[in-house]
Amino acid sequence: MTSNEFKLLEYLVGHFQSGNISPDDPSTHLPYSKVLSDVGFPNDGRTPGDSLNRHAMGSLAEWLHENNLPAITGIIVNKLTDQNRGGFPSKSYLAYHQRQDMDFEWQRAEIRKACQIDWNAELEKAGILLEGDFELPEEVPETLTEGSKKTITVNAYERNPAARNSCIKEHGVTCVVCEFNFEAFYGERGKGFIHVHHLRALAEVGEKYEVDHRKGNISIEKLKNEISSNKALQRTRN
Numbered sequence: 001m002t003s004n005e006f007k008l009l010e011y012l013v014g015h016f017q018s019g020n021i022s023p024d025d026p027s028t029h030l031p032y033s034k035v036l037s038d039v040g041f042p043n044d045g046r047t048p049g050d051s052l053n054r055h056a057m058g059s060l061a062e063w064l065h066e067n068n069l070p071a072i073t074g075i076i077v078n079k080l081t082d083q084n085r086g087g088f089p090s091k092s093y094l095a096y097h098q099r100q101d102m103d104f105e106w107q108r109a110e111i112r113k114a115c116q117i118d119w120n121a122e123l124e125k126a127g128i129l130l131e132g133d134f135e136l137p138e139e140v141p142e143t144l145t146e147g148s149k150k151t152i153t154v155n156a157y158e159r160n161p162a163a164r165n166s167c168i169k170e171h172g173v174t175c176v177v178c179e180f181n182f183e184a185f186y187g188e189r190g191k192g193f194i195h196v197h198h199l200r201a202l203a204e205v206g207e208k209y210e211v212d213h214r215k216g217n218i219s220i221e222k223l224k225n226e227i228s229s230n231k232a233l234q235r236t237r238n
Contacts, residue, residue: 001063001128002056002059004041004055004056005056005059005060005063006128007039007056008035008039008052008056008057008060008073009060009123009128009130010130011035011038011039012072012073012075012076013072013119013123013130015030015075016072016114016115016119017119021075021111021114021115022115023108023109023111023112023115024108026077026080026086026087026088027080027087029075029076029077029087030075030076030077031048031076031077031078031079032047032048032049032052032076032077032078032079032090033048033079035048035052035076036048036051036052039056041055041056042055049076049078049090049092052076053092057073057076058092058096060073061073061093061096061097062096065096065097065098067126069122069123069126070110070111070113070114070117071093071096071097071107071110071114072110072111072114073089073093073096074089074093074107074110074111075111075114076089076093077089078090088104088107089107093107094106094107097110120191120192121191124191124192127165128165129165129168129192167196168194168196173192173193173194174194175194177227178227182194
């Protein structure tokens with residue numbers, strides 16, 4: 001799976017997990033132009049749909065089909081104002097899944113299945129782990145109003161999901177510092193979860209750089225010693 005496919009997969013799964021998608025209500029589905037803008041792919045095709053197909057959507061549809069997962073790219077649709085296929089996906093969506101054009105009953109059935117399954121568990125079977133925090137914003141308060149409303153400006157530093165998955169394959173999902181394992185503590189709810197830290201924060205790097213997921217333990221022993229010392233100090237205070 002390419003990084004673009006992963007990015008689009010995570011984006012779509014997030015919408016299903018939010019509970020905002022209704023199989024029979026196209027107003028809850030996502031127009032091609034919105035998806036293209038949200039995921040940040042170039043609009044270099046004849047239409048936003050063509051651009052999405054070029055960068056990830058078509059190949060992701062094929063990957064979903066090969067892994068017997070619901071055809072979730074079907075929530076990417078033409079705008080409701082489109083006179084020909086308003087609220088429905090393009091012909092290519094059905095073609096990728098080897099369905100006849102205009103088979104929207106099948107499309108809705110696939111979306112219904114996608115609303116019901118445990119995506120984290122199903123994707124783990126296919127070797128994909130989603131965490132949902134691949135963009136870590138550096139929040140800088142800009143304005144505040146009286147009440148609960150505020151505006152913030154964010155600088156988002158892009159992470160490479162493939163590097164995270166490779167790191168997990170190399171080191172596992174048990175913390176190498178404190179040996180905490182989410183599944184052991186929380187049970188099924190914590191299965192496959194871990195936060196992968198950089199030795200140097202992305203915000204400090206400030207630019208694109210090459211990452212080696214195999215490295216990362218240069219300061220682990222030092223951190224372990226600091227934790228042990230801190231625990232010992234806390235015991236003396238108690």
